[in-house]
Amino acid sequence: MTHIAPADLGDIPQLTALEEQSFSCDRISRRQFRYLMTKANSIVVKAEHNGMLTGYMVLLRRKTSRKLRIYSIGVTPSARNQGIARTMITYAEEMATKNNCCKLTLEVCEHNSAAVQLYKNTGFHQYGLKKNYYEDGCTALLLQKNLVPKDTIL
Ligand SMILES: CC(C)(COP(=O)(O)OP(=O)(O)OC[C@H]1O[C@@H](n2cnc3c(N)ncnc32)[C@H](O)[C@@H]1OP(=O)(O)O)[C@@H](O)C(=O)NCCC(=O)NCCS
DSSP states (O other): OEEEEEOOGGGHHHHHHHHHHHOSSSOOOHHHHHHHHHTSSEEEEEEEETTEEEEEEEEEOOTTOSEEEEEEEEEOGGGTTSSHHHHHHHHHHHHHHHTTOOEEEEEEETTOHHHHHHHHHTTOEEEEEETTOSTTOOOEEEEEEEOOOGGGOO
16 A cells, blocks of 8 residues: 655655656756755655655645646656556645645656656646757646635535
8 A cells, every 4th residue: 555645854865766767857856855845835745655665746836826736756667557656646636625726737748658648547638838848858748637626625
């Protein structure tokens, strides 16, 4: 069973190792993880399976916006295709609803077929794109998912 919990500074070495396994460019550095956990208006969570860190997700909030952005998500290669990312997306939806946000947003490289499929299968739709968005020149697809905010649930 996958358990989602807030990540803390002690998790940073494993998180940066997971970044290296997951991305060839635009990786979150050790320093950026520290900033995200201590200073930014963000939520950093880890997925644990049998006590092992198997995934993470970074959510970014903005005070003036009712959108919650999935800034990054990754799953350890040996733990993929077991529903861990799907569980984290569900968690992001719960966080958005709790924070009275009405949308989840994210960017994904158009060539990242696993991630594009993940978002398609979890109800995201494309509303735009940004050419040359990533360090390697890849185009980003801009995706979003509309949610029902807490204050409108009867
Ligand atoms: C993309 C990623 C996060 C998916 O994690 P995961 O835990 O393996 O995904 P899940 O097992 O939760 O799969 C969720 C859905 O996505 C689909 N999916 C996941 N990987 C897939 C793949 N390689 N090919 C096709 N579909 C895939 C699954 O079919 C599943 O759909 P379903 O539940 O309707 O069957 C993982 O491959 C990863 O960490 N990749 C490297 C980092 C990355 O690209 N992050 C996204 C940046 S935007």
